[in-house]
Amino acid sequence: MKELKILYLYPDILELYGDFGNIQVLRYRLEKRGFKAIIEPYSIGNPPPNFKDYDLVFAGGGADQEQGILAEDLIQYKQSIKEAVNDGVFFLLICGAYQLFGKYYKGVEGNIIPGLEVFDYYTEAIDDRKKRCIGNIVIETELNGKKTKVIGFENHGGQTFNISSPFGSVLMGNGNKFGDNHEGFFLPNVIATYLHGPLLAKNPELTDYIIKYCLDRKYNEDIILEPLDDAFENKCREQLLLLYNC
Amino acid sequence: MKNFFILLAMKVLHIGLKIAGKNGGNFLGKIAYDWNPNIFKYFKINCPIIAVTATNGKTMTNNAIGYIFKTAGKKVISNTEGNNMETGILSTLLKHCSLTGKIKADYLVFEVDEGYVPVIFKDLKLDTLVILDFFRDQLDRNGEVESLILRINDFLKTYTGNLILNNDDPNVARLGQANPENHNIYYFSVEKYSHATTDMKEAGEGKFCPFCNTRIEYEYYQYSHIGKFKCPNCNYGDNEVYKMAKNIDLKNRTFTVDDVTYKIRFNSIYNIYNFTAVISCVSLYSIDTDIIQKALSTFILNNGRLxxxxxxxxxxxxxxxxxxxxxxxxxxxxxxxxxxxxxxxxxxxxxxxxxxxxxxxxxxxxxxxxxxxxxxxxxxxxxxxxxxxxxxxxxxxxxxxxxxxxxxxxxxxxxxxxxxxxxxxxxxxxxxxxxxxx
Known part of the structure; x- marks a missing residue:
């Protein structure tokens, strides 16, 4: 039986906006097709994970105080994470995790929280603590040459700059900054984004893109995934895209 | 003089609304507050004010406290309809005060939105504050739970009234240390029930000790992050408990506190917590146990809360x-x-x-x-x-x-x-x- 090994980073801390849902959706779509999903959590106090051993690494967003605690823990793996990214392991990073993988996060008081420096982007807090990019968001991205709309919800104060290759263009909502045209960061094996909701729940094409990438890489093939019953997902997308005029 | 006219105007408006068959909700309070945000100072209240705040369980706990006082023959003024922000509390006061701002009652009992405690009780002297729980709730509107707790903690730094706290919620029990000068802290707790678990079954907050950032350890979870916890490093959580619910029997809907059996009309562990808070609260006002028993055995809410x-x-x-x-x-x-x-x-x-x-x-x-x-x-x-x-x-x-x-x-x-x-x-x-x- 073909299987995917997923590393779930800090499931007990980075879990503020239903991010666990992404893992559940991945597992659901793998198991429905007869693949095995091996999900291994890592959190503070656990033995160090070997990032290269995994097909997919996932991390979500957390509360500010708790995110500070784990940033100190995560930074010890800086080098092996970089190697895993270069090796082609897939990284799905949401919100706080998206920011942590950049160069730094600059707080309201000008304090710098160093990031993992895996990617060149950086994030700055907005001066007014009460101002945040909050709301439903729709972006358009291109997956394996096919344009698709991704629906989610964003809730972030941080404004992310110096994005070389965004995840998508914004059709509704803010994106990387207030009123931005672009959202997230994208490489063939990296999706870093502010979209939660959780991200994968309403976006089956995106989920299947990730699954296909991981299976193709692991088993060196060009797999055609068996279609699933996506009636609820399709109706949900239809309803919301009509409502949002996208 | 200005406040007198505000009150007069609100009284006239209230009569008008009554004739029109309308309750008014927050309406009176909204107008009066816009007119003078300091109007709370104007009320002359000579009875204890009791407030209940939490993420979940405010309405039920507030109404049960009021119901017990009423069963004891006391006059109670309360926002039983759940208008729990500053304008809602103000509306309730405006409806029941004289033109000089006097309020005649034995007890004022309010449920208060967790974000509004510092605003409302800046100018109203609070006798007892009951805090049940803090959970994640509408994060896009309310923000993170931690900032909410910190605001209440700031308010409590100078508060010296009774403070009734859930000892099984690490987000709540920590507030007992906000003011070391306050000796009127009463913790309540509920004994482990049959469906308690050793792992957290549902999303929860408060994983780290608020005093030393160490990961908190649980003996068991009752639901969400409510359970018996302790910080292994600084012992946070190890408090003397004032009222402890025991012998939880959800099937027969009974539990005991201080060896007295209470029969209730609800069947959830969550309600046991609410009612233990209620018993802790009314016991501070010397209400007889048999009256509490009688009141709780008939107390229900007909508003879609269980x-x-x-x-x-x-x-x-x-x-x-x-x-x-x-x-x-x-x-x-x-x-x-x-x-x-x-x-x-x-x-x-x-x-x-x-x-x-x-x-x-x-x-x-x-x-x-x-x-x-x-x-x-x-x-x-x-x-x-x-x-x-x-x-x-x-x-x-x-x-x-x-x-x-x-x-x-x-x-x-x-x-x-x-x-x-x-x-x-x-x-x-x-x-x-x-x-x-x-």
Whole structure:
């Protein structure tokens, strides 16, 4: 039986906006097709994970105080994470995790929280603590040459700059900054984004893109995934895209 | 002089609203507050003011405290309808005061929105504050739980009245240390119940000690992050408990406090916590135990908070759930019931609900006990259907309907026992649709 090994980073801390849902959706779509999903959590106090051993690494967003605690823990793996990214392991990073993988996060008081420096982007807090990019968001991205709309919800104060290759263009909502045209960061094996909701729940094409990438890489093939019953997902997308005029 | 005229105007307005057959809600308070935000100072109150705040359980706890005082023959003024922000409290005061601002009552009992405690009690002298729990709730509107707790903590630094705290919620018990000068801190707790677990089953907060950042250790979880906890490093959580509920029997709906047995009309661990807080509170005012027993044995709420009704002879349980913990508590009750049942879940994403529905992924739908069908409705009927499907519930047994009327009609096509979970703005419309069939 073909299987995917997923590393779930800090499931007990980075879990503020239903991010666990992404893992559940991945597992659901793998198991429905007869693949095995091996999900291994890592959190503070656990033995160090070997990032290269995994097909997919996932991390979500957390509360500010708790995110500070784990940033100190995560930074010890800086080098092996970089190697895993270069090796082609897939990284799905949401919100706080998206920011942590950049160069730094600059707080309201000008304090710098160093990031993992895996990617060149950086994030700055907005001066007014009460101002945040909050709301439903729709972006358009291109997956394996096919344009698709991704629906989610964003809730972030941080404004992310110096994005070389965004995840998508914004059709509704803010994106990387207030009123931005672009959202997230994208490489063939990296999706870093502010979209939660959780991200994968309403976006089956995106989920299947990730699954296909991981299976193709692991088993060196060009797999055609068996279609699933996506009636609820399709109706949900239809309803919301009509409502949002996208 | 200005306040006198505000009061006069509000009194006239109140009479006008009454003649027009309207309750007015927050209306009077809104006008008066806009006129003078310091108007709270003007009221002359000579009785104790009691307030209840929390994420979940405010209305039930507030109303139960008032109900016990009333059963004891006391005059109580309270915002029983749940208008719990500054304008709601002000409306209640305006309706009951004389033109000189005098309020005649034995007790004022208020439920207060957790964000408004510092605002309202800046100028009103609070005798007792009851704090039940803090959970994640509408993060896009309220922000993170931690900032809310810090605001209340700031308020408590100079507060010296009675403070009744849930010792089993690490987010609440920490507030007992806000003011070391305050010696009127009363912790309540509930003994481990039969469905308590050693692992957290539902999303929760407070994983790290607020005093030393060490990971908190739990002996057991009752629900969400409510349970017996302690910081292994600084011992935080090890408090002397004032009232402890024991012998929890949810089937027979009884529990004991200080060896006295209380019979209640509810069957959830969450209610046991609320009522233990209630007993802690009224015992500070020397209410006889037999009066508390009598009052609690008849206390119910007919507003969709664990409301039990018969519709076409089918037992139906309706519960409001506006956040993950509220939903998980409802599902706990459902799962602790072995009968075959069907579930209706109504999810709206209006502004008052919070626009973000990602919290439904923090609801534990994993092992539903004897549920034969689930109907979903509300503006986000499909989102909740996807959520339930992904948890492994058979897709052919899930029926989403955007239209609520249609959903309720299909729901009552079978005579299987019904459970209804509805979030904030969907609760009353859902209840009305169901009551139409009664």
């Amino acid at each position: 409301e039990e009704i018969q519709v076409k002879n089918i037992p139906t349980i309706i519960n409001l759930a506006k956040n993950p913990t509220g939903s998980n508590v409802s599902l706990r009750i459902l799962n602790e019931d072995d009968d075959e049942k069907e579930l209706l879940f109504v999810l709206n994403d209006n502004i008052a609900d919070g626009r973000d529905v990602s919290w439904i992924w923090d609801i534990n739908f994993d092992t539903l006990n004897n549920v034969s069908r689930i109907i979903t409705s509300g503006t986000r009927a499909y989102d909740i259907a996807i959520r339930i499907k992904t948890a492994g519930f058979p897709v052919e047994k899930i029926e989403p309907y955007l239209d609520l009327h249609e959903a309720v009609e299909h729901f009552y096509q079978t005579n299987v026992k019904k459970y209804v979970i509805a979030n904030y703005t969907s609760l009353q419309p859902t209840r009305n649709e169901i009551l139409k069939l009664k």
